[in-house]
Amino acid sequence: MDRADQQRRVTIVDVARHAGVSTTAVSKVLRNAYGASPAMRAKVQRAIEELGYRPYAAARGLRGQTYTIGVMLPDIRNPFFPDILDGLTDTLRDTDYHVLLGPSCDNETDEGKLTDAMVDRGMDGLVLIAPVMSPARLEHLAATVPTVVVGRHTRSAHYDTVTDDDTTGAELVVGHLADLGHRHIAHIEHHETDPARLAEMPNAVRADGYRKAMEARGLAVDIVSTSYTQEGGYLGAQQILARPERPTAIFAGADIVAMGVLTALSEAGLSVPEDISLAGYDNTSFAALGPISLTSVDQAGHHIGTDAARLLLERIADRTRPAAQVKLSPKLVPRRTTAPPR
Amino acid sequence: MDRADQQRRVTIVDVARHAGVSTTAVSKVLRNAYGASPAMRAKVQRAIEELGYRPYAAARGLRGQTYTIGVMLPDIRNPFFPDILDGLTDTLRDTDYHVLLGPSCDNETDEGKLTDAMVDRGMDGLVLIAPVMSPARLEHLAATVPTVVVGRHTRSAHYDTVTDDDTTGAELVVGHLADLGHRHIAHIEHHETDPARLAEMPNAVRADGYRKAMEARGLAVDIVSTSYTQEGGYLGAQQILARPERPTAIFAGADIVAMGVLTALSEAGLSVPEDISLAGYDNTSFAALGPISLTSVDQAGHHIGTDAARLLLERIADRTRPAAQVKLSPKLVPRRTTAPPR
DNA sequence: AGAGCTTTGGGTAACGTTGCCCACTGATGA
DNA sequence: TCATCAGTGGGCAACGTTACCCAAAGCTCT
Numbered sequence: 001m002d003r004a005d006q007q008r009r010v011t012i013v014d015v016a017r018h019a020g021v022s023t024t025a026v027s028k029v030l031r032n033a034y035g036a037s038p039a040m041r042a043k044v045q046r047a048i049e050e051l052g053y054r055p056y057a058a059a060r061g062l063r064g065q066t067y068t069i070g071v072m073l074p075d076i077r078n079p080f081f082p083d084i085l086d087g088l089t090d091t092l093r094d095t096d097y098h099v100l101l102g103p104s105c106d107n108e109t110d111e112g113k114l115t116d117a118m119v120d121r122g123m124d125g126l127v128l129i130a131p132v133m134s135p136a137r138l139e140h141l142a143a144t145v146p147t148v149v150v151g152r153h154t155r156s157a158h159y160d161t162v163t164d165d166d167t168t169g170a171e172l173v174v175g176h177l178a179d180l181g182h183r184h185i186a187h188i189e190h191h192e193t194d195p196a197r198l199a200e201m202p203n204a205v206r207a208d209g210y211r212k213a214m215e216a217r218g219l220a221v222d223i224v225s226t227s228y229t230q231e232g233g234y235l236g237a238q239q240i241l242a243r244p245e246r247p248t249a250i251f252a253g254a255d256i257v258a259m260g261v262l263t264a265l266s267e268a269g270l271s272v273p274e275d276i277s278l279a280g281y282d283n284t285s286f287a288a289l290g291p292i293s294l295t296s297v298d299q300a301g302h303h304i305g306t307d308a309a310r311l312l313l314e315r316i317a318d319r320t321r322p323a324a325q326v327k328l329s330p331k332l333v334p335r336r337t338t339a340p341p342r
Numbered sequence: 343m344d345r346a347d348q349q350r351r352v353t354i355v356d357v358a359r360h361a362g363v364s365t366t367a368v369s370k371v372l373r374n375a376y377g378a379s380p381a382m383r384a385k386v387q388r389a390i391e392e393l394g395y396r397p398y399a400a401a402r403g404l405r406g407q408t409y410t411i412g413v414m415l416p417d418i419r420n421p422f423f424p425d426i427l428d429g430l431t432d433t434l435r436d437t438d439y440h441v442l443l444g445p446s447c448d449n450e451t452d453e454g455k456l457t458d459a460m461v462d463r464g465m466d467g468l469v470l471i472a473p474v475m476s477p478a479r480l481e482h483l484a485a486t487v488p489t490v491v492v493g494r495h496t497r498s499a500h501y502d503t504v505t506d507d508d509t510t511g512a513e514l515v516v517g518h519l520a521d522l523g524h525r526h527i528a529h530i531e532h533h534e535t536d537p538a539r540l541a542e543m544p545n546a547v548r549a550d551g552y553r554k555a556m557e558a559r560g561l562a563v564d565i566v567s568t569s570y571t572q573e574g575g576y577l578g579a580q581q582i583l584a585r586p587e588r589p590t591a592i593f594a595g596a597d598i599v600a601m602g603v604l605t606a607l608s609e610a611g612l613s614v615p616e617d618i619s620l621a622g623y624d625n626t627s628f629a630a631l632g633p634i635s636l637t638s639v640d641q642a643g644h645h646i647g648t649d650a651a652r653l654l655l656e657r658i659a660d661r662t663r664p665a666a667q668v669k670l671s672p673k674l675v676p677r678r679t680t681a682p683p684r
Numbered sequence: 685a686g687a688g689c690t691t692t693g694g695g696t697a698a699c700g701t702t703g704c705c706c707a708c709t710g711a712t713g714a
Numbered sequence: 715t716c717a718t719c720a721g722t723g724g725g726c727a728a729c730g731t732t733a734c735c736c737a738a739a740g741c742t743c744t
């Protein structure tokens with residue numbers, strides 16, 4: 001073993017000694033704090049570079065700040081979330097903050113563990129993407145650490161929200177399919193029973209938007225509940241196909257769901273859009289794929305990410321600032337998986 | 343603002359006072375250390391639960407441990423990496439460790455920043471998936487913190503490695519296509535020029551395996567260099583199609599690359615496998631998708647993840663244990679995108 | 685000249701946890 | 715009877731950084 005590498009970290013004390021100043025002075029330079037002359041700044045900067053010093057975040061954490069932002073998302077496999085993430089990291093790139101991601105957590109227990117872990121690690125701020133936890137827990141969490149909630153239709157004095165108008169998005173899809181002549185349009189949703197979440201979660205709002213849009217047109221509502229995963233789409237489509245009467249179109253609540261639907265349809269020997277039309281949601285890069293060319297709803301993930309990052313930075317800077325709610329508008333992107341019914 | 347929520351965290355001191363014991367005693371119970379009677383353990387446990395105490399990781403970090411494992415991966419959009427991640431989190435679920443992920447970093451600069459950030463945050467161990475940093479930096483990093491390197495064909499006394507046999511994997515693909523009767527097989531690789539990385543990175547080894555397998559059969563090597571992304575596949579396929587003579591098969595170095603190739607082929611009005619055969623690598627869930635049904639090479643991502651986690655835990659427990667190299671064997675999964683040439 | 689600033693620099697007590705010590709108590713063994 | 719020892723519990727000094735202080739020195743303005 002190379003013992004030279006195992007030596008102690010360079011600390012602020014080493015820098016101070018090397019520069020011939022106090023640790024306080026070094027700390028001031030690091031924080032751009034008041035009370036350090038340009039001459040001293042230069043001296044300290046030089047010492048920092050010569051020694052290759054980097055502040056130890058754990059020690060800073062003990063004093064209040066870790067310069068770390070935690071991000072929680074429900075499913076790393078859903079290709080929509082990386083879009084949001086890109087927006088976040090692009091915005092935070094020029095700041096002192098670093099982004100760390102939790103592993104996928106799709107249930108309340110995992111969410112609780114992860115957010116606890118993030119709080120315990122002294123994170124300066126959290127971005128929660130479509131969290132399923134109870135409103136009370138969300139409230140309590142946001143009171144503990146600056147938080148931005150993405151996707152969930154709720155508001156609170158403690159946290160900011162960034163949402164996309166899922167009701168309109170669902171209406172866009174139903175309108176598009178109805179205009180093509182479809183009368184029987186099935187919807188695959190992410191199952192939700194908790195009354196608090198029924199009104200707030202994007203999947204539930206999307207399903208409700210579908211319901212309203214169908215009823216407004218006098219069409220029969222046909223909802224299958226599974227989950228926003230590829231498997232959920234597969235199973236949902238199988239349920240739909242097992243019935244006596246087949247719908248002429250399926251509205252999948254997310255592109256990843258549509259992926260699973262495609263598998264099931266293909267296995268059943270049905271072709272899209274000849275036998276059945278299919279629309280997704282999120283306009284992921286997968287939807288644009290040539291052989292797939294999925295009709296979808298664009299909700300500008302990158303933009304959502306930059307907004308979330310901006311709001312979080314503002315909230316970290318001033319925790320008493322009134323909570324903001326940003327609401328973005330979706331756009332329909334028609335592609336080749338939707339066509340008039342035969 | 344709800345002031346009650348803003349109160350100080352519950353600390354070990356509060357627990358000690360509440361249980362009527364010393365902080366040392368509480369710490370002993372927390373760490374399952376020697377020197378605490380069952381009676382005291384029970385008393386302290388009760389106090390911990392009553393107060394809802396959770397240890398503060400930043401303070402622990404200052405003393406040496408943060409119970410955090412950092413994971414770095416090149417591209418969150420590549421659906422292969424979540425498989426590895428699942429293996430990691432499944433194995434670490436029952437331990438005291440938490441997994442935190444860095445955002446995608448596909449270049450040496452970002453990698454350096456991220457690994458620095460992870461070291462600065464006192465992480466107990468790192469899992470680096472296909473890192474591109476220099477061998478010297480890798481060596482130095484692994485000497486600083488317990489590390490497992492995934493995918494990179496290298497060995498060191500400081501870190502363990504988990505790799506898949508990419509040479510064999512490439513041979514499987516070329517063999518499969520050649521057996522079908524293909525003579526002109528193009529390969530899209532992730533561009534690599536650094537000599538150190540040419541011998542070590544999975545993409546480079548895969549390309550080399552392709553080269554050897556082609557030459558062993560007396561076939562002409564035809565390599566296009568882009569990147570292991572959807573866009574890389576799209577651009578690579580466009581380059582291939584712009585030439586006077588079209589290959590009868592394309593071997594994409596990763597499934598995500600094959601996704602982009604499909605788009606380009608579709609735009610060019612070519613159908614798969616009638617006009618051109620296509621094989622990917624990684625056997626991601628996307629490859630199994632009905633309408634895609636991509637021939638691919640399975641390298642058991644979940645298994646890679648569990649092995650990496652196991653090795654890392656061992657190394658954290660004993661940093662002097664000799665470094666291990668785990669090498670897994672790939673399997674060909676033929677599907678509908680490969681067929682004899684017309 | 686002296687009062688009252690501003691600027692510059694440093695001393696130091698936290699922050700929450702750990703692990704090395706030591707002290708005390710009974711029991712054990714010579 | 716006296717050392718020895720295991721078992722139990724606690725004191726306390728770190729770990730690296732920050733922010734609240736205070737002190738000294740050099741100004742400006744009467």
